[in-house]
Amino acid sequence: MPKVSEIMESMEYGPAPEDASAVRDWLRERGRFGHFIAGRFTRPGETFASRDPSTGEDLAQVTQGTARDVMKAVRAARRAQRGWGAMPGHDRARFLYAIARTIQKRERFLAVLETLDNGKPIRESRDIDVPLVVRHFYHHAGWAELAETEFPGHGPLGVCGQIIPWNFPLLMLAWKVAPALAAGNTVVLKPAEYTPLTALAFAEICAHVGLPAGVVNIVTGDGQTGAALVSAPVDKIAFTGSTEVGRGIARAVAGSGKRLTLELGGKSPFVVMEDADLDAAVEGVVEGVWFNQGEVCCAGSRILVAESVAARFEALLRARMDKLRLGAPLDKSTDVGAIIDPVQKDRILRILDRATAAGAELVGGAPGKGCFIAPGYLRNIAPANPGMIEEIFGPIATLSTFRTPDEAADLANNTRYGLAASVWSESAAVATDMAARIKAGVVWVNCANLFDAAAPFGGMRDSGYGREGGREGMLDYLAAPVAALRDPVPADIAPAEASEESAGIDRTVKLYIGGAQKRPDGGASYAAQDALIPLGNRKDIRNAVEAAGSVLAKWQGLGGHGRAQVLYFLAENLAQRRGEFAGFASPAEVDATIRRCFFYAGFADKYDGATVSAKPGHLCHVQPEPHGVMGLVAPTAAPLAGFMALVLPAIAMGNAVVAIPSQDRPMAALTLAQVLACSDVPGGVVNIVTGPRDALAAALAAHDGVSAIWHAGGNGPGQGEGLAEVQRAAAETLIPVWTPEPRDWTDAQAQGREFLRAASRSKSIWLPYGALPAGAGSAAY
Numbered sequence: 001m002p003k004v005s006e007i008m009e010s011m012e013y014g015p016a017p018e019d020a021s022a023v024r025d026w027l028r029e030r031g032r033f034g035h036f037i038a039g040r041f042t043r044p045g046e047t048f049a050s051r052d053p054s055t056g057e058d059l060a061q062v063t064q065g066t067a068r069d070v071m072k073a074v075r076a077a078r079r080a081q082r083g084w085g086a087m088p089g090h091d092r093a094r095f096l097y098a099i100a101r102t103i104q105k106r107e108r109f110l111a112v113l114e115t116l117d118n119g120k121p122i123r124e125s126r127d128i129d130v131p132l133v134v135r136h137f138y139h140h141a142g143w144a145e146l147a148e149t150e151f152p153g154h155g156p157l158g159v160c161g162q163i164i165p166w167n168f169p170l171l172m173l174a175w176k177v178a179p180a181l182a183a184g185n186t187v188v189l190k191p192a193e194y195t196p197l198t199a200l201a202f203a204e205i206c207a208h209v210g211l212p213a214g215v216v217n218i219v220t221g222d223g224q225t226g227a228a229l230v231s232a233p234v235d236k237i238a239f240t241g242s243t244e245v246g247r248g249i250a251r252a253v254a255g256s257g258k259r260l261t262l263e264l265g266g267k268s269p270f271v272v273m274e275d276a277d278l279d280a281a282v283e284g285v286v287e288g289v290w291f292n293q294g295e296v297c298c299a300g301s302r303i304l305v306a307e308s309v310a311a312r313f314e315a316l317l318r319a320r321m322d323k324l325r326l327g328a329p330l331d332k333s334t335d336v337g338a339i340i341d342p343v344q345k346d347r348i349l350r351i352l353d354r355a356t357a358a359g360a361e362l363v364g365g366a367p368g369k370g371c372f373i374a375p376g377y378l379r380n381i382a383p384a385n386p387g388m389i390e391e392i393f394g395p396i397a398t399l400s401t402f403r404t405p406d407e408a409a410d411l412a413n414n415t416r417y418g419l420a421a422s423v424w425s426e427s428a429a430v431a432t433d434m435a436a437r438i439k440a441g442v443v444w445v446n447c448a449n450l451f452d453a454a455a456p457f458g459g460m461r462d463s464g465y466g467r468e469g470g471r472e473g474m475l476d477y478l479a480a481p482v483a484a485l486r487d488p489v490p491a492d493i494a495p496a497e498a499s500e501e502s503a504g505i506d507r508t509v510k511l512y513i514g515g516a517q518k519r520p521d522g523g524a525s526y527a528a529q530d531a532l533i534p535l536g537n538r539k540d541i542r543n544a545v546e547a548a549g550s551v552l553a554k555w556q557g558l559g560g561h562g563r564a565q566v567l568y569f570l571a572e573n574l575a576q577r578r579g580e581f582a583g584f585a586s587p588a589e590v591d592a593t594i595r596r597c598f599f600y601a602g603f604a605d606k607y608d609g610a611t612v613s614a615k616p617g618h619l620c621h622v623q624p625e626p627h628g629v630m631g632l633v634a635p636t637a638a639p640l641a642g643f644m645a646l647v648l649p650a651i652a653m654g655n656a657v658v659a660i661p662s663q664d665r666p667m668a669a670l671t672l673a674q675v676l677a678c679s680d681v682p683g684g685v686v687n688i689v690t691g692p693r694d695a696l697a698a699a700l701a702a703h704d705g706v707s708a709i710w711h712a713g714g715n716g717p718g719q720g721e722g723l724a725e726v727q728r729a730a731a732e733t734l735i736p737v738w739t740p741e742p743r744d745w746t747d748a749q750a751q752g753r754e755f756l757r758a759a760s761r762s763k764s765i766w767l768p769y770g771a772l773p774a775g776a777g778s779a780a781y
Contacts, residue, residue: 014333015331015333016331016332016333017328017330017331017332018112018115018122018126018330018331018332019112020112020116020330022109022112023109023112023113023116026109026113026201027059027060027197030060030200031061032044032047032060032061032062032063033047033060033061033062033063033196033200033220034063035063035065035069035073035217035218035219035220036200036203036206036207036216036217036218037069037072037073037076037214037217037218037219038072038073038076038079038080038213038214038217039206039207039211039212039213039214040207040213041203042063042069044061044063045063045064045066045069046063046064047061047062047063047064048061048062048064048193048222049061049062050062050117050193050194050195050196050197051194051341052116052117052119053118053119053194053329053337053338053339053340053341053371054119054328054329054330054337054338054370054371054372055370056370056371059116059117059197060197062193062196062197062200062220063220063221064220064221064222064225065190065219065220065221065225065228066221066225066228067228069219069221069225070188070219070225070228070229070232071228071232073188073217073218073219074159074161074188074217074229074232074233074234076213076214076217077159077186077187077188077214077215077217077234078158078159078186079214080186080212080213080214080215081156081158081159081184081185081186081214081215083212084181084184084185084186084212084215085155085156085158085184085185085186086184087184089144089145089146089147089148090144090145092144092181092182092184093141093142093144093145093182094141095181095209095210095211096137096138096140096141096144096178096181096182097137097138097141098209098210099137099205099206099209099211100134100137100138100141102205102208102209103130103133103134103137103202103205104134106201106205107126107130107131107134108126109201110125110130110133110170110198110201111125111126111129111130112125112330113197113198113201114129114130114169114170114195114198115329115330115337116197116329116330117169117194117195117196117197117198118166118167118169118194118195118329118340119293119329119337119338119339119340119371120292120293120295120329120337121329121331121334121335121336121337122329122330122331122332122334123332123334124291124292124337129168129170129171130170132171132174132451132452132453133170133171133173133174135452135453136171136174136175136178136453136469137174137178138453139178139453139454140178140179140181140182140453140474141182143179143182143183143474144181144182144183147182147183147184147474147478150471151474151475151478153480153481154183154475154478154479154480154481155184155478155479155481156183156184156185156477156478156479157183157185157235157236157259157477157478157479158185158186158234158235158236159185159186159187159188159233159234159235159236160176160180160185160186160187160188160234160235160236160237160238160477161187161188161190161229161230161232161234161236161237161238162176162177162180162187162188162189162190162237162238162239163189163190163226163229163230163237163238163239163240163241163249164176164189164190164191164192164199164240164241165192165240165241165297166192166193166194166195166340167292167295167296167297167340168292169191169192169195169196169197169198169199170198170199170202172240173189173191173198173199173202175240175457175468175469175473176189176238176240176468177189177202177216178453179468179469179473179474179476179477180238180477181215181216182474182477183474183477183478185235185236185477186214186215186216186217187215187216187217188217188218188219188229188232188234189216189217189218189219190218190219190220190221190225190226190229191218191220193220193221193222193223194340194341195340196220199218199220200218200220202216202218203216203218223245226245227252230249230252230253231252234258235258235259236258236259236260236261236477237249237253237258237259237260237261238260238261238466238468238476239260239261239262239263240262240263240264240297241264242264242265243264243265243391243417243462243463243464243734246262246264246464246734247731247732247734249262250262250727250730250731250734251728251731253727254724254725254727254728254731255721255723255724255727255728259476260466261458261464261465261466261467261468261476262464262465262466262734263297263419263457263458263459263463263464263466263468264297264417264419264459264462264463264464264734265297265391265393265417265419265462265463266297266298266299266391266417266418266419266420266459266463267301267302267389267390267391267415267417268288268298268299268300268301268302268417268419268420268421268422268440269300269302269304269411269412269415269421269422269438269440270284270285270288270289270300270301270302270303270304270397270421270422270424270448271304271408271412271421271422271423271424271434271438272303272304272305272306272309272313272424273306273405273408273423273424273425273427273430273431273434274306274308274309275425275426275427275430276306276309276424276425276426277424277426277446278309278312278313278316279316280424280446281313281424282313282316282317282320283320284300284422284424284446284447284448285300285303285317285320285397285448286320286324286335287448287449288300288422288444288448288449289301289303289375289395289397290321290324290335290336290375290395290397291449293336293337293338293339293373293394293395294375294392294393294394294395294396294397295339295340295344295393295394296449297391297393297419297463298419298420298442298449299393299397299449300397300420300421300422300448300449301391301392301396301397301398302388302397302398302400302411302412302415303317303377303397303398303399303400304400304401304402304408304411304412305399305400305401305402306401306402306403306408307401307402307403310401314379314399317377317399318363318364321363321364321375321376321377322364324336324375326368326372326374326375336374336375336395338370338371338372339371339372339373339394340371341371342371344371344393344394345367345371345372345373345394347393348373348392348393348394348396349367349373351386351387351390351392352365352378352387352392352396354386354387355378355381355385355386355387355388356378358382358385358386358387359380359381359382359385360378360379360380360381360382360385360387360398361378361379361380361381362376362377362378362396363376363377363378363379364376364377365377365395365396373394373395373396374395375395375396376395376396376397377396377397377398377399378396378397378398378399379398379399379400381398381399381400383400383411383414385398388400389415391417405430405433405434408434409434409437409438412434412437412438413437413438413439416461416462417459417461417462417463418439418440418441418459418460418461418462418463419440419441419442419458419459419460419463419464420440420441420442420443420444420459421435421438421440421442421443421444422443422444422445422447422448423435423438423443423444423445423446424445424446425445425446431445431446432445432765432767435765439460439461440459440460440463440763441456441457441458441459441460441463441467441761441762441763441764442455442457442458442459442763442764442765442766443763443764443765443766444766445765445766445767445768446767446768447618447766447768450614450615450618450620450766451469452469452612452614452615452620453469453470454469454470454612454613454614454620455469455470455612455614455620455622455764455766456468456469456470456471456472456473456622456762456764457469457473457764458762460707460761461734462734464734465734465735465736465761466736467762470612470622471610472622472762475757480754482740482741482743482749483743483744483747483749484741484742484743485637485742485743485744486714486742487635487636487637487712487713487714487742488636488637488664489636490636490662490663490664490693490713491663491664493526493535493663493691493692494526494527496525496526496527496532507531509531509532509533509534509667509670510534510670511534511536511540511544511687511688511689511690512670512673512676512677512686512687512688513540513543513544513547513684513687513688513689514543514544514547514550514683514684514687515547515677515681515682515683515684516683517673518540518543519534520534520535520536520537520540520691521536521537521539521540521543522535522537522539526691528663528664528665528666528667529583529584529664529665529666529667531667533666533667533670533690533691534690534691535690535691535692536689536690536691536696537691537695537696537699538695538699540689540691541658541689541696541699541700541703542699542703544658544687544689545629545658545700545703545705545706546705547683547684547687548629548656548657548658548684548685548687548705549628549629549656549705550684551656551682551683551684551685552628552629552654552655552656554682555651555654555656555682555685556626556654559605560604560605560606560607560654561604561605563601563604563605563651563652563654564601564602564604564605564652565601565680566679566680566681567597567598567600567601567604567648567651567652568597568598568601569679569680570597570675570676570679570681571594571597571598571601572679573675573678573679574590574593574594574597574675575594577674577675578590578594580671580674581640581668581671583667584639584640584665584667584668584671585638585639585640585641585668588641588746589638589639589640589641589668589745589746590640591746592641592745592746592747592750593640593641593644596641596644596645596648596751597644597648599648599751600648600649600652600751601652603649603652603756604652604653607624607652607653607753607756607760608624609621609622609623609624609762610622614766617768617769617770618766618767618768618769619766619767619768619769620764620765620766620767621764621765621767622762622763622764622765623762623763623764623765624653624756624757624760624761624762624763625654625760625761625762625763626653626654626655626759626760627655627707627708627759627760627761628655628656628707628708629655629656629657629658629705629706629707630650630655630656630657630658630706630707630708630709630710630759631657631658631659631660631697631700631701631703631706631708631709631710632646632647632650632657632658632659632660632709632710632712633660633693633697633700633709633710633711633712633713633726634646634659634660634661634662634669634712634713635662635712635713635714635742635745636662636663636664636665636713637662637742637745638744638745638746639661639662639665639666639667639668639669640668640669640672641745641746641750642662642712642745642750643659643661643662643668643669643672644672645712645745645750645751645755646659646710646712646740646755647659647686648751649751649755649756649758649759650710650759651681651685651686652756652759653756653759653760655708655759656684656685656686656687657685657686657687658687658689658700658706659686659687659688659689660689660690660691660693660696660697660700661688661690663690663691663692663693666690669688669690670688670690672688673686673688693713693722694721694722694725694726697709697711697713697722697725697726698722698725698726698729700726701726701727701729701730701733701735701737702729702730702732702733703733704733706733706735707735708735708736708737708738708758708759709726709730709735709736709737709738710737710738710739710740710758711723711726711737711738711739712739712740712742713742714741714742723739738758740754740755740758
């Protein structure tokens with residue numbers, strides 16, 4: 001044994017293992033695990049092993065779920081939902097509180113079980129994951145209590161299918177189960193096949209607190225079990241995992257009417273400006289890149305450093321990296337634990353081989369015995385290198401430089417992902433400017449990997465859509481009741497020849513693209529409303545999307561006040577020219593549209609962000625941002641009011657739109673184009689393409705310049721495959737498709753915050769604010 005004086009010289013850590021005997025006793029007592037369905041564990045079926053990644057030891061045998069098991073769980077959830085959804089919010093809050101308190105009482109047990117099953121260091125399970133699990137159930141107990149007053153008129157969706165990953169098994173369960181239950185839904189949850197054990201321990205907690213049978217159901221298994229859940233008759237699917245699987249789920253639910261939220265992969269930038277506190281930024285890399293072995297979807301794995309400070313930063317980074325301890329996850333001194341499985345380790349090493357073969361230099365990152373890889377980074381790496389593009393999902397970063405803030409923003413956004421970013425600068429102006437320019441759902445300023453139940457988390461582009469946490473997360477589990485109507489099915493369309501007989505001067509109507517009237521690319525027309533209507537095609541959609549994209553900066557640069565003035569002027573001109581709509585739209589539609597211009601002009605500078613109550617020492621500001629270019633598919637009925645019910649909230653929030661009006665009654669929208677042209681609406685903000693609704697909508701959804709789709713044509717009997725085709729096309733580019741139910745488009749239910757929320761996406765911006773009081777809590781609290 002070394003002497004104390006020798007230890008003081010070397011400063012070596014001694015072994016400090018966490019006692020796992022209680023967890024191992026629990027595993028031995030339970031033996032083989034069945035599913036948790038209708039409040040009890042089922043008899044085990046065909047099983048597979050859940051292993052300790054650090055040793056390869058079998059921890060438990062867990063049942064492989066079948067489609068039949070999933071259906072049993074869904075039926076149990078459906079039976080339970082009626083009573084759970086009707087239960088007063090206060091009673092649901094009591095159950096969520098009981099779950100939170102019971103988890104607190106078993107914190108150490110759950111932390112050890114999580115580390116055994118996942119391979120992450122016990123310090124992270126104990127000090128970060130489990131306290132955040134508790135925080136989520138407490139937070140959502142509050143939402144359950146306040147739901148009737150904070151979300152008036154909203155109700156639960158029904159049964160939610162939830163599929164969670166292996167990197168944060170219990171925390172991801174809490175992120176999904178807590179809001180679903182608070183909103184009155186019941187759940188069927190499938191944990192990752194690598195890490196099912198804390199979910200099964202959570203099932204025991206649900207039984208212990210007396211949660212009504214069927215409210216929470218847990219079915220274990222592999223990807224086939226998840227696929228069975230996706231295809232089951234549930235009302236929503238919530239998925240966290242890889243982009244590839246998320247895209248497949250989006251295809252699978254197309255046309256089903258199921259709500260969908262996806263939290264997918266990332267390749268987040270970690271931007272170090274030349275005035276940054278470099279020592280703090282290096283610690284940020286430890287927290288933002290090597291935390292949880294780098295198995296974090298929002299890891300700041302692309303380190304971008306100002307060229308003027310790059311040499312010093314890299315020297316500090318390398319010195320800090322060399323001191324990180326790689327080792328047994330249950331040792332309290334371990335910094336980096338085990339990779340989840342040999343399959344994942346091999347995947348990481350293959351990416352590194354390709355990256356170095358393409359010219360990158362690997363610093364550190366040596367593979368160890370078993371499922372261990374030392375922390376490292378790739379330097380001298382080109383933007384097209386596989387290591388720069390692909391999500392490594394391991395303890396390996398990339399390091400590259402930039403010279404100007406513009407170049408930093410361009411490099412940060414040079415990815416198909418958009419989940420998170422971290423910006424380091426001692427200048428508030430520089431940091432917040434960069435935070436605004438980076439396309440991501442979460443931005444941390446002078447910090448990294450901060451999470452809280454009150455702060456919405458989620459991404460854009462290939463990182464998915466929807467939010468988890470806070471008010472935004474609750475709304476993704478709620479529905480606003482609508483007096484739904486059935487939208488008429490469009491008539492068959494066919495090209496038509498112009499008539500030679502005309503009484504008076506013939507009126508020629510054209511598409512409206514980029515602020516000008518344009519002939520359709522194909523030069524064809526079809527007959528509708530006693531007129532020849534331009535027959536738009538895919539090229540017209542392409543031109544309209546380009547026009548919309550080109551005006552975004554100008555339109556958003558006006559700000560809410562400037563856009564409000566344009567909408568007021570539009571209302572004024574509509575009122576002056578209301579007679580031009582005679583025969584194309586009813587007076588009630590014109591009146592409703594004028595009122596709606598005023599309504600959204602009022603909201604243009606009042607749909608605000610909010611600073612949420614998250615961690616002490618930080619502000620988290622949740623800012624609504626426009627999607628960008630939106631594709632709008634108007635209903636067949638109410639050709640003016642229905643069309644403008646979609647256009648007005650979208651442009652009020654700063655989007656530019658490509659709108660497909662009523663296929664059968666397009667003249668109101670084409671007449672409106674003339675009003676738009678004289679109302680100071682910049683060319684390209686509203687583009688109108690007429691023609692076959694389903695074909696044009698599918699072309700819009702497939703265009704990679706479109707960031708969101710609204711389809712108000714309905715999904716009822718006789719509507720065909722139109723909406724499903726749009727959703728399948730949108731799955732390829734992973735853009736959200738909102739489907740507002742057909743309704744009375746002149747009524748107040750056709751406007752409001754629901755539309756404004758769908759016209760924007762939230763961005764959570766974390767900023768240091770003040771100092772933590774002496775003795776304030778751990779990394780979690």
